[in-house]
Amino acid sequence: MAGVYISYPFCAQKCTYCNFASGVSPAALQDRYTASVIAGLRAAKWQWTPETVYLGGGTPSLMDPRLFLDEIPGRPWREATIEAAPGTIRFEKAAAWRAAGINRVSLGVQSFVRSELARTGRKHTAETVAGDVAILRRAGIESINIDLIAGLPGQTRESWTESLDWIERIGAPHASVYMLEVDEDSRLGREILARGSRYGAGDVPDDDAIAEFYEMAVERLARAGLRRYEISNFAREGYQSAHNLKYWRREPYLGFGADAHSFDGE
């Protein structure tokens, strides 16, 4: 069955480690972009009815996703996900998402450790995330993902364990664990490649330590009931992402917006 991916590449800040096509832009550009994506959705030839929708980015929780969702056939979708920045979710917003068909939220947490977050440019704390999860549940959204990054500056076995413990503490049914990518497309990556020290570049754990963190995640998350079901994704039974699995199963999807692509299944 087919899916839809829409990118909203705007953010409140540009995180030091981020190598996505995303960033801070004037409101007028965001409005023009949104209008352009809506035009693309209206012009799309739907050869199938989508069963999954994924709003990624960027930070799509900064805009009203109904503007996009209202243009997509197939509601109620089996799974409709929105990526959200911790600390930006109010009950009214979450309830409106739920009413619009969104039944899954992916929180860009990256770390639950204050000192690690401070160096990335993220403004939330572990308590912020716990509060967001409570709001989402109250609004009827149980399927919640937490993104974590292994390899942030200053990360240690102890601090990584603290982040993994928080997954169990808040009862998240899904976690994505990504290893830090070092390349020219992020400020932190450029600094590491130049052997500089800004953004904590000198304190990034070495490759062996990051590999060990990943293996720790596999073991710790399994104890919390989240089994690895593909390279970076872990879930309780019944909470695997149907949309993400399409990419592995080579099922078709239509992509809209910056940095998005489509796949016809062939």
Ligand code: SF4
């Ligand atoms: S990590 Fe997420 S919030 Fe930060 S700049 Fe990248 S897309 Fe935006």
